[in-house]
Amino acid sequence: MKDQLDKIREDALKQIEASDALEKLNEIRVAYLGKKGELTSVLKSMKDVPPEERPKVGQMVNDARAIIENRLEEAKASLAKKAREEQMKREVIDVTLPAKRNNVGHSHPNTIALEEVERIFVGMGYEVVEGPEVEYDLYNFEKLNIPKNHPARDEQDTFYINDSIVLRSQTSPVQVRTMEQGKLPIRMIAPGRVFRSDEVDATHSPSFHQIEGLVIDKNITFADLKGTLAEFAKELFGPETKVKFRPHHFPFTEPSAEVDVTCFKCGGSGCRFCKGSGWIEILGCGMVHPNVLRMSGIDPDEYSGFAFGVGLERIALLKYEIDDMRLLYENDIRFLRQF
Numbered sequence: 001m002k003d004q005l006d007k008i009r010e011d012a013l014k015q016i017e018a019s020d021a022l023e024k025l026n027e028i029r030v031a032y033l034g035k036k037g038e039l040t041s042v043l044k045s046m047k048d049v050p051p052e053e054r055p056k057v058g059q060m061v062n063d064a065r066a067i068i069e070n071r072l073e074e075a076k077a078s079l080a081k082k083a084r085e086e087q088m089k090r091e092v093i094d095v096t097l098p099a100k101r102n103n104v105g106h107s108h109p110n111t112i113a114l115e116e117v118e119r120i121f122v123g124m125g126y127e128v129v130e131g132p133e134v135e136y137d138l139y140n141f142e143k144l145n146i147p148k149n150h151p152a153r154d155e156q157d158t159f160y161i162n163d164s165i166v167l168r169s170q171t172s173p174v175q176v177r178t179m180e181q182g183k184l185p186i187r188m189i190a191p192g193r194v195f196r197s198d199e200v201d202a203t204h205s206p207s208f209h210q211i212e213g214l215v216i217d218k219n220i221t222f223a224d225l226k227g228t229l230a231e232f233a234k235e236l237f238g239p240e241t242k243v244k245f246r247p248h249h250f251p252f253t254e255p256s257a258e259v260d261v262t263c264f265k266c267g268g269s270g271c272r273f274c275k276g277s278g279w280i281e282i283l284g285c286g287m288v289h290p291n292v293l294r295m296s297g298i299d300p301d302e303y304s305g306f307a308f309g310v311g312l313e314r315i316a317l318l319k320y321e322i323d324d325m326r327l328l329y330e331n332d333i334r335f336l337r338q339f
């Protein structure tokens with residue numbers, strides 16, 4: 001009986017040793033410990049054992065069962081561990097792989113430049129006013145002292161909806177509309193899209209943006225204009241920046257001037273960026289023409305004011321040292337990402 005049990009035990013352990021799958025372990029459990037298993041059949045044959053021997057044999061059967069069960073549990077645990085390790089290997093995360101990037105956009109260089117200019121003027125107490133892009137000829141030209149057949153119309157040739165409605169060639173009509181409301185004094189900037197019938201090249205586009213400013217109050221002089229624009233230039237291009245006013249002509253201002261700033265690259269000594277002159281032209285300005293004030297219902301004997309206009313793209317090109325205006329409109333991500 002003992003030999004039989006030893007053989008059953010050894011066979012079972014050998015088979016367990018050789019198993020490489022949980023199903024096989026289950027088969028072994030059924031074959032040895034199940035209702036019709038080998039150990040069970042030994043128990044069934046107990047009736048042939050003399051009664052005094054039975055406890056001893058029973059003990060041996062139980063020991064054999066315990067050993068086989070133990071070994072089965074061990075083998076099961078080791079197989080499960082192996083399976084887990086292999087699964088981990090299969091599903092391993094390679095931390096060196098590039099991560100999926102979340103693409104977050106940002107403001108266009110035009111918008112960044114506009115916000116910068118708005119910040120400067122709002123800081124000086126100006127309000128930001130917007131107006132229609134499709135405008136009456138009356139507001140775009142006539143009330144700005146540019147009557148029909150005036151040569152200035154050639155420089156600002158635009159797109160015509162009909163004889164009396166145009167795509168605005170400047171944001172000045174917003175100034176006229178503000179002056180007509182009759183609330184004085186005025187301190188405003190008018191940013192927005194404007195149109196000209198220009199061919200596209202590195203510095204021209206049929207659609208671009210202007211920021212115009214207007215101040216109307218009693219006793220406003222050219223000194224106020226100079227001080228304001230000098231402050232603006234310093235804020236925009238750095239505290240060392242100087243301004244230079246060159247006499248110019250605009251129909252809506254008198255006197256008029258173009259304003260240069262010292263080159264922010266070389267500080268005025270001359271470089272490739274400023275074409276050796278040390279100066280960079282940035283805007284046009286002047287004292288509001290009495291005719292313009294009068295046409296908007298403001299008495300030029302009581303009130304005076306100044307106006308200026310700057311191209312938004314010009315600021316963006318200068319600020320970011322971009323040499324071609326077309327880049328601002330092509331929506332090339334490789335270009336726009338740089339700002």
Ligand SMILES: [Zn+2]
Nearest residue numbers: 263266271274
């Ligand atoms: Zn320079």
